[in-house]
Amino acid sequence: MKIERNQIVEKLIQIVGNQRVITDEQVLKDSSFDRFRKYEGYHHIYTQPIPSALVYVKSAQEVSEILQFANDNHINVVPRTGHSATEGGLETAVENTIIIDGSKMNNIVKIDTYNMQATCQCGVSLQVLDDLLREQGYTTGHSPQSKPLAQMGGLVATRSIGQFSTLYGGIEDMVVGVEAVFPNGEIAKIKNVPRRAAGPDIRHVVIGNEGALCYITEVTVKIFKFMPDNNVFLGFTLDHMKTGFEILREVMVNGYKPSVARLYDVEDGAYHFSHFAKDKCVLIFMAEGPKGITEATAKAIEEIVSRYDECKKVEDHYIKEWFDDLNWDPKKIEEEKVEILETKNVGNTTEVSSNWGKIIDIYQVCIERIRKEIPDITMVGAHSSHSYLNGTNLYFVYYYDVNCKPEEEISKYHLPIKKIIVEETLNAGGSMCHHHGVGKHRAPWIQEEYGSSYYILETLKKAFDPNGIMNAGTIIPIKK
Numbered sequence: 001m002k003i004e005r006n007q008i009v010e011k012l013i014q015i016v017g018n019q020r021v022i023t024d025e026q027v028l029k030d031s032s033f034d035r036f037r038k039y040e041g042y043h044h045i046y047t048q049p050i051p052s053a054l055v056y057v058k059s060a061q062e063v064s065e066i067l068q069f070a071n072d073n074h075i076n077v078v079p080r081t082g083h084s085a086t087e088g089g090l091e092t093a094v095e096n097t098i099i100i101d102g103s104k105m106n107n108i109v110k111i112d113t114y115n116m117q118a119t120c121q122c123g124v125s126l127q128v129l130d131d132l133l134r135e136q137g138y139t140t141g142h143s144p145q146s147k148p149l150a151q152m153g154g155l156v157a158t159r160s161i162g163q164f165s166t167l168y169g170g171i172e173d174m175v176v177g178v179e180a181v182f183p184n185g186e187i188a189k190i191k192n193v194p195r196r197a198a199g200p201d202i203r204h205v206v207i208g209n210e211g212a213l214c215y216i217t218e219v220t221v222k223i224f225k226f227m228p229d230n231n232v233f234l235g236f237t238l239d240h241m242k243t244g245f246e247i248l249r250e251v252m253v254n255g256y257k258p259s260v261a262r263l264y265d266v267e268d269g270a271y272h273f274s275h276f277a278k279d280k281c282v283l284i285f286m287a288e289g290p291k292g293i294t295e296a297t298a299k300a301i302e303e304i305v306s307r308y309d310e311c312k313k314v315e316d317h318y319i320k321e322w323f324d325d326l327n328w329d330p331k332k333i334e335e336e337k338v339e340i341l342e343t344k345n346v347g348n349t350t351e352v353s354s355n356w357g358k359i360i361d362i363y364q365v366c367i368e369r370i371r372k373e374i375p376d377i378t379m380v381g382a383h384s385s386h387s388y389l390n391g392t393n394l395y396f397v398y399y400y401d402v403n404c405k406p407e408e409e410i411s412k413y414h415l416p417i418k419k420i421i422v423e424e425t426l427n428a429g430g431s432m433c434h435h436h437g438v439g440k441h442r443a444p445w446i447q448e449e450y451g452s453s454y455y456i457l458e459t460l461k462k463a464f465d466p467n468g469i470m471n472a473g474t475i476i477p478i479k480k
């Protein structure tokens with residue numbers, strides 16, 4: 001029998017008390033979407049089913065009781081922490097969804113500088129944790145642009161990556177152990193050890209699950225020594241993206257580990273570096289760590305770059321200054337909102353990855369098709385911001401003037417652009433998601449992304465979430 005909205009609210013109050021169950025209509029409307037629908041949201045247009053309640057949890061036990069109730073009654077839940085998602089992971093795609101918000105689970109449980117790890121509840125802000133660590137001479141090494149917004153649960157759930165990833169890796173390289181709650185109420189804790197060979201690495205069932213398999217309640221991450229005095233910044237202008245990709249590849253395949261290795265095309269670069277790089281691509285590197293290593297890394301990179309005549313060095317301070325202002329906080333989000341409402345010019349992004357052999361083709365074909373096929377485009381560009389031994393990522397940035405009703409913006413502009421990038425990347429054998437997650441808007445291509453390994457993903461979903469209550473439509477599309 002279908003359970004009514006007021007019965008859902010009553011049960012939630014029974015579990016956590018009435019202070020932490022929110023039913024205010026405006027709050028619920030604002031909780032029915034994420035930044036994928038920011039343009040609709042700025043116009044107070046709500047196209048998603050309004051959730052039944054938003055509930056703030058304070059312990060794994062409370063999450064367990066709520067999930068058991070939702071599972072028994074086939075009620076959809078959307079896990080949430082920092083609310084900075086960009087791909088529709090927070091959209092409440094079905095009626096009567098419960099939003100389980102972990103942002104009040106914000107205790108830093110333990111900072112263990114001998115064993116070099118920190119344990120946090122899911123709602124700990126990355127900015128807060130990293131600031132605290134830096135005061136003591138340590139860092140998480142994790143620095144996504146959303147560092148002031150995102151929280152540990154969401155960062156692990158989306159398989160996030162930070163700007164210093166070339167040295168420290170993505171969150172998957174940092175997570176030591178994790179605690180998660182499954183739809184049947186089971187609380188599962190994976191212990192903290194340096195390595196294990198005891199069967200499959202089940203941390204990866206949890207990391208990147210986007211709230212579609214389980215609820216993350218606690219995370220333990222590695223910490224690193226923080227030595228900012230040794231940082232070296234390098235910047236170069238150049239004429240061609242192809243040359244830039246070649247240089248990035250040379251740096252990576254020869255075993256150097258700068259913390260930052262980024263390549264901007266002319267259009268994207270113009271947004272950031274117009275004061276020193278007019279009509280030029282821009283290459284940026286940063287080396288971190290012990291002095292001997294940073295100096296050797298910087299020297300080697302300069303030597304590699306010097307082989308390419310078109311590269312011209314820029315003053316290092318430009319690069320440092322740019323980094324200092326890169327992250328997004330609530331103030332920048334508010335400024336963006338004002339500008340978008342004033343200009344009707346909207347910017348969005350899509351990030352993909354591929355092996356070195358295909359990256360330039362993906363870059364060229366996507367830029368060409370977007371310019372040709374999408375109306376009202378005012379800017380399209382891209383940068384590579386995370387490189388690996390065997391390839392790199394591409395982060396497409398695009399702006400368009402919205403010449404339609406706010407609720408048509410997604411179907412007229414945002415999705416057609418995403419479709420071009422996703423399809424061209426998949427055709428070239430790349431991955432359609434580098435770090436923002438699948439959310440709900442790349443789910444239609446999930447079978448193509450996985451190929452024959454989709455069997456493993458689908459089996460995980462069926463095993464852990466047989467009633468399909470975990471974030472319906474995220475990663476795996478809702479069957480029509």
Ligand SMILES: Cc1cc2nc3c(=O)[nH]c(=O)nc-3n(C[C@H](O)[C@H](O)[C@H](O)COP(=O)(O)OP(=O)(O)OC[C@H]3O[C@@H](n4cnc5c(N)ncnc54)[C@H](O)[C@@H]3O)c2cc1C
Pocket residue numbers: 035078079080081082083084085086088089090102122143144145146149150151152153154155156157158159160161162163209210211212214215216217328435436437439471474
């Ligand atoms: C301006 C801006 C810059 C960004 N820069 C980066 C970047 O540099 N690198 C990067 O990787 N990402 C970036 N992002 C994307 C986003 O910040 C990350 O995906 C981040 O990890 C989300 O964390 P959150 O706490 O805000 O999660 P939320 O937005 O609350 O949730 C994100 C997803 O995770 C799920 N989820 C949240 N909490 C839990 C939980 N406890 N258990 C299970 N599932 C959960 C949600 O259901 C949702 O699907 C950026 C976003 C913005 C707006």
